[in-house]
Amino acid sequence: MKALVCRQFGPIENLAVEEIDPPRPGPGQVLVDVKASSLNFPDALMVQGLYQVKPPLPFSPGHEIAGVIEKLGEGVLGVAVGDAVIATPGVGGLAEQCVVARERITPLPAGMDFATASAFLLTYCTTLHALEDCGRLRSGESLLVLGAAGAVGTAAIEIGKALGARVIAAASSEEKLALCRDLGADETIDYVREDLRKRALELTGGKGVDVVYDPVGGALTEAALRASAWGGRLLVIGFASGEIPAIRLNLALLKERSIVGVYWGEWTRQDPAGQKRNVERLGELYAAGKVKPVVSERIRLAEVPAALVRMQKRQVKGKIVVVPEH
Template identity: 50%
Template sequence: MIIQGKYQFQPELPFIPGGECAGVVEEVGAAVTRWKVGDEVIHSGGSGSFCEEIVVNELAVLPKPPALSFEAAAGITITYLTSYHALVQRANIQPGETLLVLGAAGGVGSTAVELGKALGATVIAAASSDDKLALCTELGADHVINYSNESLKDRVKELTGGAGVDVVYDPVGGDFSEPAVRSMGWNGRYLVIGFASGPIPSIPLNLTLLKGCSIVGVFWGRFTMEEPELHLANIDTLWQWFEEGKIKPVITDLFPIEEYEGAYAAMMERRAKGKVILTF
């Protein structure tokens, strides 16, 4: 969406795309104390990662989990940390609750499925094709819904015995948002993650009154600045889970940088599952 000029924050032109990367430290500034040449690290920023070398602030760098390859590590910061913050701090999801994930085979959606299971929830994964839903099943989803040919609201009602879901994780927006809100149970929490489909939805607020539910915004980038200590605690938890094998990044598409147009097309045509990674 940044490349299209549709994201809520836009870098000044010209700019280098790419929100995160993994690699090896080649040089450090004279005042740098946290890192040394040869360290394996990952970086997350608003842009600038689609290049062979990048200069960043030492505070914007994290250690690469040793258990992960560079390809896997290049795509973990934004997706996993967004989903963990959403589910734990924003939704306060509890073991035994039911979580509905829209866009469940995408970059953030797939991590929400995986983390939802790790946190003890019953996970309903919704996506646009059976192929994508097969991936969700591999990630541990308890139930799947193909919203290209099934009614989201009716299937959720069937799967929950009419009770509705406790938490909705929505990175899609558009036409799927209102049916998702209608699928919520009493005291439910609807997580606004993003608008991958393009249109920003309009939700009838009487639904929140009738269901006693909450619409909760999730802005991971600002959270890291407003609550840095809690952000670092989240990193510690997730990095431990990576080491334990409790969670594992899904990388379904690797493209050499020379084929970046193919990577972009895979996302725009909704063919991508998990993270799409460029290699150098």
């Protein structure tokens, strides 16, 4: 089978499509015939050796896929060969076939095509978990989303609106903000040309925002925290800017603000029942037309290195889906 292979940690451009033996499912695993996979920011970090998880070399990157079960490993229950599924293997998804642990598999939601499905689980589950379980976002509250035209950012706009929040989307260009408005954002801030803190305070009549969704980090984090209200919650999603901010805790004390870390992948292991509940909720929101991943590009495996480089240059909107050649 064809797979994108990382032979050593280093520049993204070193990734290459190779012909390799298909993996075999071990006990508790299934083999999935990949119909579509999607790119995530951590894929770019992982192949450079910059991610918290460093798989043994060589490996194929690829966090999430949609496809059809081709083989069952020993002791696998509750799924069958031929089932259409979504899966989050963590690695190995950028290939024609991929081995996944049974517990990382979810049935394909009714009416969802493979490309949409491959772009759904990681970003939307992260975001629902962040906004509801971690951020306690309530209807009528305001939500400031940073990096709002990115993969998790676009999901935060849609889920924020579905939960009844007033969504303020912040991003780096007018083109990105136009996408945010199309997705339902009530207000937008261009944080390259405008002062994020000042504008967020203006847009909330001086009160500040109730919840900040922050996948970007760097200097924007403190500006956003300073623009949050009494009892505000800052959700720490990630550091796409490459800079982990250091925050003075008086900013939390002065307005009883909370700084809440979000680590969806680990949470699914800590609380599988909560994850199952959230997947069901997301299936309902999808069926009701309230959420739908923004698939901005469909590419082939060989085009992945260039796409990951563009992702690191802030040139990607929503999600890129990879369709294997077979």
